[in-house]
Amino acid sequence: MTKMKKDISLQGEIRRGQFIVTITVLLTCGFALVFSNWLISIRSANRTAQATASILSRNLVAPLLFRDLKEAQKTLSSLEDHPSFRGCLVLDLSNNIIAKFPDALPPTETIQKNWPEYDIQDHGERLARLILIPRREILAQDVLQYAVVILAVLLIAYFISLFASRATKDKIDGQIKNILQTTRAIRQQSNYTLRVQSATLHRENIAEIQALANDFNGMLATIETRDREIAGMNSGLEAIVEQRTAELREAQVSLVQSSRLSALGEMSASLAHEINNPLAIIDGKARMIKKSLQSMSACPADVIPGIERIESMADRIAKIIRGLRTMSRDGSGDPFEKVKLQSILNDALDLSSAKMKTRGIEVEVEPFDSEIMLDCRATQIGQVLLNLLNNAGDAIEKLSEKWVKVGIQLADARVVIAITDSGPGIPEEIRAKLMQPFFTTKAVGKGTGLGLSISRKIVEAHGGTFEIDASAKNTRFVIKLPLQRV
Amino acid sequence: MKFKKLKLERIVGYGSILLLLSLLAFADTSEPVDEKLLLSAFTFNVTKFVSWNQREGMKKSDAVIHIGVFQNPALLSTLQKITSGKLIDAHPVAVVSIETKALNPASMPEAVVLIPESGNLSKEVPKKLRGCKCLLITNGESTDQFGSVINFYSEDSHLRFTIDMEQAKIEGLELSSQLLKLGKIL
Numbered sequence: 096m097t098k099m100k101k102d103i104s105l106q107g108e109i110r111r112g113q114f115i116v117t118i119t120v121l122l123t124c125g126f127a128l129v130f131s132n133w134l135i136s137i138r139s140a141n142r143t144a145q146a147t148a149s150i151l152s153r154n155l156v157a158p159l160l161f162r163d164l165k166e167a168q169k170t171l172s173s174l175e176d177h178p179s180f181r182g183c184l185v186l187d188l189s190n191n192i193i194a195k196f197p198d199a200l201p202p203t204e205t206i207q208k209n210w211p212e213y214d215i216q217d218h219g220e221r222l223a224r225l226i227l228i229p230r231r232e233i234l235a236q237d238v239l240q241y242a243v244v245i246l247a248v249l250l251i252a253y254f255i256s257l258f259a260s261r262a263t264k265d266k267i268d269g270q271i272k273n274i275l276q277t278t279r280a281i282r283q284q285s286n287y288t289l290r291v292q293s294a295t296l297h298r299e300n301i302a303e304i305q306a307l308a309n310d311f312n313g314m315l316a317t318i319e320t321r322d323r324e325i326a327g328m329n330s331g332l333e334a335i336v337e338q339r340t341a342e343l344r345e346a347q348v349s350l351v352q353s354s355r356l357s358a359l360g361e362m363s364a365s366l367a368h369e370i371n372n373p374l375a376i377i378d379g380k381a382r383m384i385k386k387s388l389q390s391m392s393a394c395p396a397d398v399i400p401g402i403e404r405i406e407s408m409a410d411r412i413a414k415i416i417r418g419l420r421t422m423s424r425d426g427s428g429d430p431f432e433k434v435k436l437q438s439i440l441n442d443a444l445d446l447s448s449a450k451m452k453t454r455g456i457e458v459e460v461e462p463f464d465s466e467i468m469l470d471c472r473a474t475q476i477g478q479v480l481l482n483l484l485n486n487a488g489d490a491i492e493k494l495s496e497k498w499v500k501v502g503i504q505l506a507d508a509r510v511v512i513a514i515t516d517s518g519p520g521i522p523e524e525i526r527a528k529l530m531q532p533f534f535t536t537k538a539v540g541k542g543t544g545l546g547l548s549i550s551r552k553i554v555e556a557h558g559g560t561f562e563i564d565a566s567a568k569n570t571r572f573v574i575k576l577p578l579q580r581v
Numbered sequence: 582m583k584f585k586k587l588k589l590e591r592i593v594g595y596g597s598i599l600l601l602l603s604l605l606a607f608a609d610t611s612e613p614v615d616e617k618l619l620l621s622a623f624t625f626n627v628t629k630f631v632s633w634n635q636r637e638g639m640k641k642s643d644a645v646i647h648i649g650v651f652q653n654p655a656l657l658s659t660l661q662k663i664t665s666g667k668l669i670d671a672h673p674v675a676v677v678s679i680e681t682k683a684l685n686p687a688s689m690p691e692a693v694v695l696i697p698e699s700g701n702l703s704k705e706v707p708k709k710l711r712g713c714k715c716l717l718i719t720n721g722e723s724t725d726q727f728g729s730v731i732n733f734y735s736e737d738s739h740l741r742f743t744i745d746m747e748q749a750k751i752e753g754l755e756l757s758s759q760l761l762k763l764g765k766i767l
């Protein structure tokens with residue numbers, strides 16, 4: 096059987112402890128006081144008895160020597176109204192009472208052992224014995240007086256201790272209440288920034304409780320710090336997870352894109368092969384016809400230009416197919432090689448030209464150094480330029496003013512390619528998200544939201560930068576690429 | 582009737598025996614006090630209450646206090662026994678006999694007991710010794726006829742004493758107040 100533990104209040108415990116201490120101290124003090132007083136009384140009584148016996152003995156010598164018992168009796172009567180002794184006896188050497196005071200001393204009263212006894216001597220010769228009879232009531236009075244004094248002291252001390260205990264209790268109560276209030280507030284609000292305040296009702300605090308409060312505050316500070324750290328780690332984790340998820344999706348899309356490009360590349364290669372053969376025949380036959388006709392004198396004047404037109408169209412078709420093959424393949428695995436920038440730009444322009452023409456968009460390439468050589472993966476840079484041109488075309492399709500300008504400049508061993516369209520620029524709130532994967536302003540099904548993101552990655556992979564020029568009046572993308580591979 | 586008479590006689594007889602026995606039982610069994618012993622004791626006690634140290638020749642502690650007994654060998658002997666080995670104010674005590682022809686006031690001991698064994702003291706003796714600077718002790722009804730300092734007398738079967746302060750002054754004796762309390766002052 097285990098005993099049930101009882102909760103006891105601090106106040107009750109303090110009172111109980113105090114009561115026990117007070118009573119113990121007071122009783123100890125009381126008994127010590129009584130005991131010391133009793134000893135003093137005994138010593139005083141002994142001294143008094145000795146002094147009294149000495150006087151009586153001296154005065155009794157002569158009456159005893161001359162057997163004058165009346166005088167002896169008279170001498171004993173000096174004890175009348177004595178504060179400590181109510182009478183005395185004189186016994187001869189045979190223990191017979193030869194004188195006593197008072198005369199009316201009850202004959203039944205026997206000699207008590209504790210009555211002080213003295214010898215009456217004359218020049219060292221024992222004459223008789225003197226026995227003093229102490230007053231009983233004196234002792235009773237003393238005890239009563241002591242009892243009253245002790246009781247009074249006890250009561251005064253108890254009330255003083257009550258006041259003292261109340262002050263102590265209030266002090267402890269105040270400090271503990273502070274701690275309790277704080278712990279309850281923390282439990283209710285789950286707010287670990289709260290702290291236990293020092294009790295201000297008293298000038299002094301109990302050091303141990305204050306230390307407890309300080310330790311508690313320290314513990315709260317530790318919890319608060321850890322809380323913050325965990326929250327920070329959580330948010331960091333969330334960001335990392337988001338980033339990783341986005342990277343995964345991007346990788347997935349990139350993979351899909353790559354596979355699509357791969358399929359498109361294969362298809363383009365196949366298509367080019369299928370087209371190139373008849374196209375080579377057409378081009379060859381056209382050249383042969385042209386050569387034959389030029390040798391003929393009767394050739395109509397408008398036939399030759401017609402054949403030349405066929406030749407140029409065949410060249411154009413060949414060029415488009417070559418561009419298509421280049422653009423539609425995944426160039427991420429290609430080695431870096433020095434390529435003329437003009438060639439890359441022309442391929443991109445060729446591929447987008449049909450769309451631009453259909454939409455009525457005027458494409459203008461500002462004059463630049465056609466000899467600029469770029470150490471890059473030409474396919475990827477071409478895809479970036481084509482993507483920017485197509486985006487520009489999509490954006491300004493419905494505007495009244497439709498134009499796209501391409502500007503190329505050299506600056507600090509870098510080539511700066513700026514593609515500007517007639518659009519009003521990109522709003523600030525969209526600008527920040529525009530480079531994020533899967534963000535698009537195009538209608539559903541028209542864009543994946545990956546074009547700019549992939550383009551930026553390609554440029555950054557070449558050691559360049561890909562930015563939106565917010566200061567430009569129109570929509571302007573700027574690509575900066577190092578001329579040499581970094 | 583005979584039987585009744587006999588019984589009554591027996592009862593009276595037994596009663597008489599019992600009465601006699603009870604009387605014997607209640608009789609005073611205390612020993613009679615020896616008068617000489619008492620006188621000796623009183624004499625010695627009286628000498629104890631005199632300031633001998635104030636007197637000429639008694640300043641030294643080894644100075645002997647002499648008690649002279651006049652014409653009383655029995656008292657002399659008893660007093661010698663009582664005082665044997667005793668001291669008075671650290672002074673040894675010696676009891677000596679005084680003969681009639683040696684009654685010279687100039688050569689008297691410190692205390693002189695004038696109690697002759699015959700009981701008759703000539704008035705001339707104290708007169709002769711007056712001014713001897715000694716404690717004169719007599720035994721009689723009155724001191725007037727003797728001129729002593731201390732005079733023992735009997736009263737209610739008790740031995741009492743009178744003190745002649747005038748005579749004590751003449752003899753240059755200082756007596757203790759305790760002695761004065763007990764004696765009858767003349």
